[in-house]
Amino acid sequence: MTTAYSATLRDCPAPAKLNLFLHITGRRPDGYHTLQTVFQLVDWGDVLHFGRRDDGEIRRVSELANVPADTDLTVRAARLLQAHTGTRYGVDIEIDKHLPMGGGIGGGSSDAATTLLALNRLWQTSVPRAELQQIALKLGADVPFFIFGQNAFASGVGEDLEAVELPSRHFLVVTPNAHVPTAEIFSDPELTRSSQAVTMTDFLAQNASTKGWPDSFGRNDMQNVVAKKYEEVAKVLDWLDIIAASRMTGSGACVFAAFPSQAAALDAQARVPAGWKSAVTASLQRHPLFNFAS
Incomplete structure (x- = not known):
């Protein structure tokens, strides 16, 4: 049976990133590494589609090899935003995967960030960017950068971000x-x-x-x-x-x-x-x- 969605957002890009440099500057007591890098956004990425559900259920409706739905960063991102805002809505998530896994280009992190950004619009939760970045950090060190949404000089574990102008190429x-x-x-x-x-x-x-x-x-x-x-x-x-x-x-x-x-x-x-x-x-x-x- 086809679900009748109350609203949809289709063709939402999840762009890749490149690290123009990456220096490891230390290791914290909790095991996380401190680093410095410059993140460069590029126009190659995955494409996600979202259908808003009125029953509160969150589902991934496309297959992703070797990634169970419950551990998928997109599903986890949706659940975090749902819990953070108390919204009654759920979502069906479809992923057109183009980026290679294990490539160091931020594919899963970008998918999670696109989920947070898209659902912030689709669910009309209006969470500010800085607050979304805090939610994103629970999913991984690279996810806040994609929420930040600009090329950035990053430090800490990757969450301290300053916008930087980079040449077009x-x-x-x-x-x-x-x-x-x-x-x-x-x-x-x-x-x-x-x-x-x-x-x-x-x-x-x-x-x-x-x-x-x-x-x-x-x-x-x-x-x-x-x-x-x-x-x-x-x-x-x-x-x-x-x-x-x-x-x-x-x-x-x-x-x-x-x-x-x-x-x-x-x-x-x-x-x-x-x-x-x-x-x-x-x-x-x-x-x-x-x-x-x-």
Whole structure:
């Protein structure tokens, strides 16, 4: 039987992110790592659809391989917002999955943030952005960034965010044949956990000196650990670095390089070896659902 929805929101984007650099600066007593990074939004992502239910039930109505509905971040996000606001509404959630899992590009986190933003509109709960970010932090360290909705210099565990202006450009993102569990990399004894703290001023100064190409700033402290453990990631880094300066994003496995135009990125993509998945994507200045919170 088809559910008659009281309202719907379809085609809600959940964009990916790239870490232009990622420094691990310490480890807290609770086991969480402190870090510094710059998050870059891009226009490649999953697409979510929401049907508001009047019976209060929250359901995921699409299949997602190896992700049970009860542990799905979108379902958990909906339940958190429902409990926080006391709304009587429920929702059916449908996910068109395009982003690779275990890629370090924030797919699950972005899906959760899009759920919070979309339901804030669909349920008419009007939760302010800062409050939504606090709810989002319960789901994972990257989720508040997507609620923040702007390219950002991040610190803490990733939740302390300052908006940063970044140049418009295109990226080639290559996905190795590897799934990298974030927890495994964070727990590796060889992971650098003592990078010296930097400031957004440091980042912007180098950005200016490189004429808007900030990827030469810093490094990804996780990259060497991942490359040693996962040969496929190392192969992609070696191959892409010949074409343009490349870097792994997040805890991997995706590797990216920046290009001044879509044509240049597409030209590089045409040379990607068979068997590797890839995408050409453009930078975003703001999350497409930015106006769903205030």
